[in-house]
Amino acid sequence: MIRALLALIARDLRLAGRVGGSGALSLVFFLMIVALVPFALGPDLNLLSRIGPAILWLAAVLATLIGLDRLFQADEEDGSLDLMTAAPVPLELVVLAKVAAHWLTTGLPLALAAPLFGLLVALDGTAMGATALTLLAGTPALSFIGAVGAALTASIRRGGLILAVLVLPLMIPTLIFGVSAAQAASGGTVPFLVPLAVLAALTLIAAVVGTLAAAAALRWPE
Amino acid sequence: MRLSVDNLACRRSGRRIFANLSFALGPGDALAVTGRNGAGKSSLLAILSGRLRPDSGRITVGDVGEASLTECLHVVGHRDGLKGSLTAGENLLFAQRLLGAPRLDPRAALERLGLGHAHDLPVAYLSAGQRRRVALARLLVCARPLWLLDEPTAALDTASQAVLAELMEGHRAGGGLVIAATHQSLGLAGAAELRIETAAAAPVADVLEEWA
Numbered sequence: 393m394i395r396a397l398l399a400l401i402a403r404d405l406r407l408a409g410r411v412g413g414s415g416a417l418s419l420v421f422f423l424m425i426v427a428l429v430p431f432a433l434g435p436d437l438n439l440l441s442r443i444g445p446a447i448l449w450l451a452a453v454l455a456t457l458i459g460l461d462r463l464f465q466a467d468e469e470d471g472s473l474d475l476m477t478a479a480p481v482p483l484e485l486v487v488l489a490k491v492a493a494h495w496l497t498t499g500l501p502l503a504l505a506a507p508l509f510g511l512l513v514a515l516d517g518t519a520m521g522a523t524a525l526t527l528l529a530g531t532p533a534l535s536f537i538g539a540v541g542a543a544l545t546a547s548i549r550r551g552g553l554i555l556a557v558l559v560l561p562l563m564i565p566t567l568i569f570g571v572s573a574a575q576a577a578s579g580g581t582v583p584f585l586v587p588l589a590v591l592a593a594l595t596l597i598a599a600v601v602g603t604l605a606a607a608a609a610l611r612w613p614e
Numbered sequence: 615m616r617l618s619v620d621n622l623a624c625r626r627s628g629r630r631i632f633a634n635l636s637f638a639l640g641p642g643d644a645l646a647v648t649g650r651n652g653a654g655k656s657s658l659l660a661i662l663s664g665r666l667r668p669d670s671g672r673i674t675v676g677d678v679g680e681a682s683l684t685e686c687l688h689v690v691g692h693r694d695g696l697k698g699s700l701t702a703g704e705n706l707l708f709a710q711r712l713l714g715a716p717r718l719d720p721r722a723a724l725e726r727l728g729l730g731h732a733h734d735l736p737v738a739y740l741s742a743g744q745r746r747r748v749a750l751a752r753l754l755v756c757a758r759p760l761w762l763l764d765e766p767t768a769a770l771d772t773a774s775q776a777v778l779a780e781l782m783e784g785h786r787a788g789g790g791l792v793i794a795a796t797h798q799s800l801g802l803a804g805a806a807e808l809r810i811e812t813a814a815a816a817p818v819a820d821v822l823e824e825w826a
Contacts, residue, residue, distance in 0.1 A: 476712065
């Protein structure tokens, strides 16, 4: 069973790395948004560093959406999903493995790159570390919530728009607590740990509910 | 393994596809599912493979211990389940790890189907017939008692059709089951034929007869 799940994760990581894969897609999109904001706002360093965490989080949410519609659709189209149905593991665990691979190729690189991209929006050291930490804790929730939408739109051509409309409202709580935790680290009335704990709780809830809901949506497409 | 299907009915998007479909298969049996285009051959295979919910009816399996039906079967259909950017070997290795019960290693399975040279080629570079043969090689990398084949000879040349017939013979000799939806004779000796009539055309009758 573990072997089957590891095989799934390894395959998805390998596919993301191949030509036409989604490997660097969201990271590059993330960089584009973050790099453009200083040009749009002008050289006001105080303003930039104040809204920096919010920009990084907003970019992370949008970057997660890029390529999300292909998460299950690619497997549905070429029949790989039939293969996974025949595997001796429950579909829930298949979803878990696929979302884990998705996070490893989108959420984790974003969190790791956040300190570097923080330089572009004039974050200081504490804010950089805090934003990276909140992204590390919060991006799994984005992947899991997104997986539900991806599973629901798996058999719809050009389902990307419906997917965004479906999952963006559900991602708002994660966005709110992610940004408030990141801002709490560099001053404010709320202690850093409170919103971070809520963020971690949101990730855990999304992991359970998202996995079950996505598997249910995939199991009976009609 | 034994498989018996009782009064199966299928409805898709509210439209009745077929009803009152019954058959039973024991070790070594084969079933050729025939019928006109759109009669529901692929829908029957989709129901058996667990991708479609039957409208009514019952499917029972026996002699397989704790395993469920989906864990006992291989599906080779129109959608081949191969990733174009992975090599044929990688695709088969993934299937072997995912499905378990390993039998031949991917290279040996590909050589059995005359595709040994394609082991390290991305599947996207292969022709339709070659892709189909890679998908058929999946039957050999994992041991599973029931083979569900949807038009298995589509895009295959005559030599490969002969190899496929041989593989099915060998599988049945080892007690395996084959259910194939097809328009042409597959060389399945002594296979039963299940003809699916379209529900609209006539009262649905299932005909089980010797099919040579």
